[in-house]
Amino acid sequence: MIENRPWLTFVSHATLLTGIALVALPVWMALVASTHPASAFGVGHIPLWFGDAGAETWGAVLFDKAGNGVDVPVWFMMLNSLIMALGITFGKIAISLLSAYAIVFFRFPFRNLCFWIIFMTLMLPVEVRIVPTYEVVANLDLLNSYTGLTLPLIASATATFLFRQCFLSIPGELVEAARMDGAGPWRFFFDILLPLSRTNIAALFVILFIYGWNQYLWPLLITTDDAYYTLVMSIKRMLSVTDGDIAWNQIMATTLLAMLPPVAVVIGMQKLFVKGLVDSEK
Amino acid sequence: MTDVILEKVGKTYPNGYHAIPSVDLSIEEGEFIVLVGPSGCGKSTLLRMVAGLESISTGELRIRGERMNEKEPADRDIAMVFQNYALYPHMTVYDNMAYGLKNRGMAKDLIAEKVSDVAAMLGLTELLQRKPRQLSGGQRQRVAMGRAMVRDPKVFLFDEPLSNLDAKLRVQMRVEIRQLQRKLGTTTLYVTHDQVEAMTLADRLVVLNKGKAEQIGTPMDLYNKPATPFVAAFIGSPSMNLLDAHLTEQGITVSDELTLPLSHPHRGAIVWGIRPEHLDVSDEHNADFALRIQAVESLGAETLIHGKVETTSGQGDAMVVRLSGPHLPDINSLMWLKAPAQYWHLFDAVTQQRL
Known part of the structure; x- marks a missing residue:
């Protein structure tokens, strides 16, 4: 639709700018806050421009221990978060690729039943099954471990469904041509299927990485050892101060750091992400 | 020498549908056989049974004297050209043609040699590094044929390969397919619903109706002495x-x-x-x-x-x-x-x- 009406242009730009301001203002506030001393927030007015305590705050956040019972520095928790997020992402992609592959391309009894059972797990996110899952993980002696952080979150009905749809859209002739070319199940999977679902994998990577990075409840529950603390759950811990001031400047800086990796992933993979959602080159 | 023998070959689907009751056909080496009939007559099913993409319910299929019923498509020494070409969209023309040879563990330099030979024959040399989506319909068709040809199979199978091309290109490709087949001397089984295509390409025609071979013979046999009213009506335009x-x-x-x-x-x-x-x-x-x-x-x-x-x-x-x-x-x-x-x-x- 191409229209040339000045007032329409004005209104749409105004709407967009308001939207951007609404989204960006809190981020801006956090950035500004991280450059003021912690006490600046207790005095009633909120600063809107950078202060002079920036270097000090950021230095402390990055390299000192986070405090408030968190015995490891922020960069270490970022590393933990990254390991968890990547573990969940790659685990989910690998498992759902394989299950979708089995469901779409192999004839075995109760194939459809399997699919619907997987599909029904959509109704059982971690929050619903958290007590039994905890029990299982505890019995397997996986509390305070990376395996315990990632494994229970790896099964994914959504991703399986997405890959199933993607595989179903691959023409039957292509599968047959590969068969004539002597490609067995593994060859077909790696040579044909994986390259063809490249864009879908990229799109899922973005979504799942953010999902994994933002995990809060699960890591909070199963980690008691500081060495496995993740960043997102620790922000809450940094807030629970029983005496003394809350270090708002440090918390804001930590929050910004926690936002950084998802933003980087989205920006870095934006092109593939959009492509994966809207078109397929089949 | 008889190359391909179909002996009382039949197909019954699990739901009981009798797609092909029984077909007998023996194909000589280097012969160009066209399976022709209206849609739903079972011609594609029969071709796919020869290819190994559909199982054979009854009867026996032999290629060069060897029973093929239980063999995987890749082990039958056949190559197939599909209606929608079925080129791998993420591979270059070269990789598309080389894929089957690679899977057979052929040495890389030998593959390169074979592919470039076939590409030269089909006029694809300039296009070897392109992806299928950058090619026109006729070029894709050629790549699909090239992919079949590099394998140097005993039998070529064509499943309505020209039906996606425009009328002019179809005539041109028809001539080209015929010339190539003559040159290579490879036994060919070709499925079409177009009786003009069938008449011009075939050494012998098989007219199929509801899964039964109504008549098998040279195009002129079928034109001059149709065995049934169905063949009489099907061959010739306007029909008899x-x-x-x-x-x-x-x-x-x-x-x-x-x-x-x-x-x-x-x-x-x-x-x-x-x-x-x-x-x-x-x-x-x-x-x-x-x-x-x-x-x-x-x-x-x-x-x-x-x-x-x-x-x-x-x-x-x-x-x-x-x-x-x-x-x-x-x-x-x-x-x-x-x-x-x-x-x-x-x-x-x-x-x-x-x-």
């Missing part, structure tokens, strides 16, 4: 005039009142056929019958005249006449026609067999 008739001592009675003299031992209901191109314009005294003209299609080089056999009841059968050159008769006028007896085709109305 087929009229319900009766054979009596006086001859053939057409449209209930018109009698064409003929002495033939058979009696009873028959189907009388004559091709539109075999009807001659005549005058009132020599003509066998008259046609009331209903429509005229002028194509320049030839004219097709549609009409009804003129009878007192006005319920005569519809017929088509094909005349060479331009003609412009009036609609509703009468046209006197002679039907030379040597071009008649008689079929038993019950058994549908040629008399």
